[in-house]
Amino acid sequence: xxxxxxxxxxxxxxxxxxxxxxxxxxxxxxxxxxxxxxxxxxxxxxxxxxxxxxxxxxxxxxxxxxxxxxxxxxxxxxxxxxxxxxxxxxxxxxxxxxxxxxxxxxxxxxxxxxxxxxxxxxxxxxxxxxxxxxxxxxxxxxxxxxxxxxxxxxxxxxxxxxxxxxxxxxxxxxxxxxxxxxxxxxxxxxxxxxxxxxxxxxxxxxxxxxxxxxxxxxxxxxxxxxxxxxxxxxxxxxxxxxxxxxxxxxxxxxxxxxxxxxxxxxxxxxxxxxxxxxxxxxxxxxxxxxxxxxxxxxxxxxxxxxxxxxxxxxxxxxxxxxxxxxxxxxxxxxxxxxxxxxxxxxxxx
Numbered sequence: 001x002x003x004x005x006x007x008x009x010x011x012x013x014x015x016x017x018x019x020x021x022x023x024x025x026x027x028x029x030x031x032x033x034x035x036x037x038x039x040x041x042x043x044x045x046x047x048x049x050x051x052x053x054x055x056x057x058x059x060x061x062x063x064x065x066x067x068x069x070x071x072x073x074x075x076x077x078x079x080x081x082x083x084x085x086x087x088x089x090x091x092x093x094x095x096x097x098x099x100x101x102x103x104x105x106x107x108x109x110x111x112x113x114x115x116x117x118x119x120x121x122x123x124x125x126x127x128x129x130x131x132x133x134x135x136x137x138x139x140x141x142x143x144x145x146x147x148x149x150x151x152x153x154x155x156x157x158x159x160x161x162x163x164x165x166x167x168x169x170x171x172x173x174x175x176x177x178x179x180x181x182x183x184x185x186x187x188x189x190x191x192x193x194x195x196x197x198x199x200x201x202x203x204x205x206x207x208x209x210x211x212x213x214x215x216x217x218x219x220x221x222x223x224x225x226x227x228x229x230x231x232x233x234x235x236x237x238x239x240x241x242x243x244x245x246x247x248x249x250x251x252x253x254x255x256x257x258x259x260x261x262x263x264x265x266x267x268x269x270x271x272x273x274x275x276x277x278x279x280x281x282x283x284x285x286x287x288x289x290x291x292x293x294x295x296x297x298x299x300x301x302x303x304x305x306x307x308x309x310x311x312x313x314x315x316x317x318x319x320x321x322x323x324x325x326x327x328x329x330x331x332x333x334x335x336x337x338x339x340x341x342x343x344x345x346x347x348x349x
Contacts, residue, residue, distance in 0.1 A: 001026045001184045002047065002152060009042050009058035009208075016042040018208040024152070029178055029185040031195035034205035035231065041189040043205070044156055047186065049073055060152065070215065071100070076150030078141050078158050084129045090116070090140050091125030097148040114141040118177065135170060142174070146183070153178075155187035171197045192232060196220065204228050225339045229268045233308050236269040242337060250306030251283055255332035266338045271298065273334020274311035276320065282327035285309060287320045301328065 002024040009017040017039045024030045032040040045051035046057055060067045065073060076097075084093050094115055095108040103111070116124055119139040129137060132321040138158070145153055158174075175198050178185055189195050195202055197214040203213045212224040223229040226237050240247035240254065242262050247254045254267060275282075288308075289300035292315070299320065301309040311328065320326050 001028075001061060002186065003057075003059040003062075004043070004047070005057040005059065007043075007046055007053045007058065009039075009046060009051060010054050015208045017046065017053070020208070020210060022203065022213075024184060024186055026184055027182045029175070029183075029187070029198060029200045031199035031201075031204060032188045032203045032205060033192060033195045033231075034211075035190065037207075038205040039208040040205050041156065044154055044186065044188050047152075048075055048077060049153060074148075074151045075245065076145035076148065076153040078153070079157045084137060084140060084144075086130055086284055088129070089125065090121070090127050090129060090132070093129060094125070094143045094147055096144060101148055111147055112143075114207070115147055118146075118181075119143045120173070128306065138170065146181070151184065153183050153185045155185065155189075157189055157191075158187060167194065168197075173264065174198060204231065206231075219303075222336055223268065223338065226266050226268075229336070229338060230269040232287075234268055234270065235308070235337070236274070238307060239265055240265055240267040240337075242267075245332070246333075247337075251303055251309070251330075252305070254330045254335060256335050256337055257332050258339040268336040268338055269309075269330050270334040270336070271310045271312040273331040274301075274309055275329050275331060276311070276326050277329045279327060282329040284325065284327050285326045286327060287322050290320070290322055301326070303328075311318065 002022075004020050004022040006019045006021060007017050008015060008019050020039070020043065022043075032043060034040045041244055042051060048051050048067065049068060061072060062067060085096070086098075091112050093304055094112045098108045098111055112125055116122055119142055121136060121139050121143070124136075129140060132140065171194050186277050187195070187198065199216055201213060202213045202216050202219050204219065206227055212219055212228050219228070220232065223234065229237055238249045238251065240249040242256055242260055242265055245256055245258055245260070247256050247265075254269065256267065284304045285301035287299055288302050291298040295314075296312045297315050299311040299313065301311055309328065
């Protein structure tokens, strides 16, 4: 459906996108993640035709989009701030794209009714958009983007302004809706939970390049580099020397999975892989913080040697209080040997 071929965008000496290659299959939902300035919004603007690339090609359905204006690309756009028309009612907003395409009033009315039912706002066509809640406005914006039956729906931080509870509910509804409609979706967000719940595939960006792509489970379980690991919130990353199935680290010997890269590397120990063990069975640590997180308890540990360690355990097994002395060992299944982070792109001369 969509292919980016060596797409580059420069702002002065900085490459906002640096020779990016990306494909999105028909009926696939792809979420682009990354910190501020990573290039994710520029990527979306290039696909939409709002930003012209300095090099490379954007292809939709195999057709090069060079010179094709925004309104002729067959895209649906949905933004964080909704951008609804305050002077029009709900039906007028949803029907906007249909009117621009010359649909009859009967066609508009039928499609608007169908979409309002689909997004959970049946009979809301006559309501003023200013009287809607944030979640309802988001549903109207989605219905408007879907109304012309776009071949690609693009979402820019679609749930960023909503409270957490509503955001979590809507992201599940969106995933179900896109699955039923067979919609092809390209979304950008900084919210990892939102991306992992919505996407078939996640793309993590850094400095205008793709740092990793894969299913949400792949990326979460096996971050490719220290940057990706830390972006996802993992802090247990240390330098190591791997020999066989053991790594020499500042925390002592840490087991690694069979087949791990050898030599000088960085290793990630996921918090679930830090186990509290009996006396004289592991690395001595002091519990410096203890946080209840529903089904898990997070422990911040100060080891006798090396940087701080984050651990997670079930509430019933987290008896250690702040100030307690414990010993920990590491589970090889939760250890990831990371790739080296690529050097940042050199500035233009």
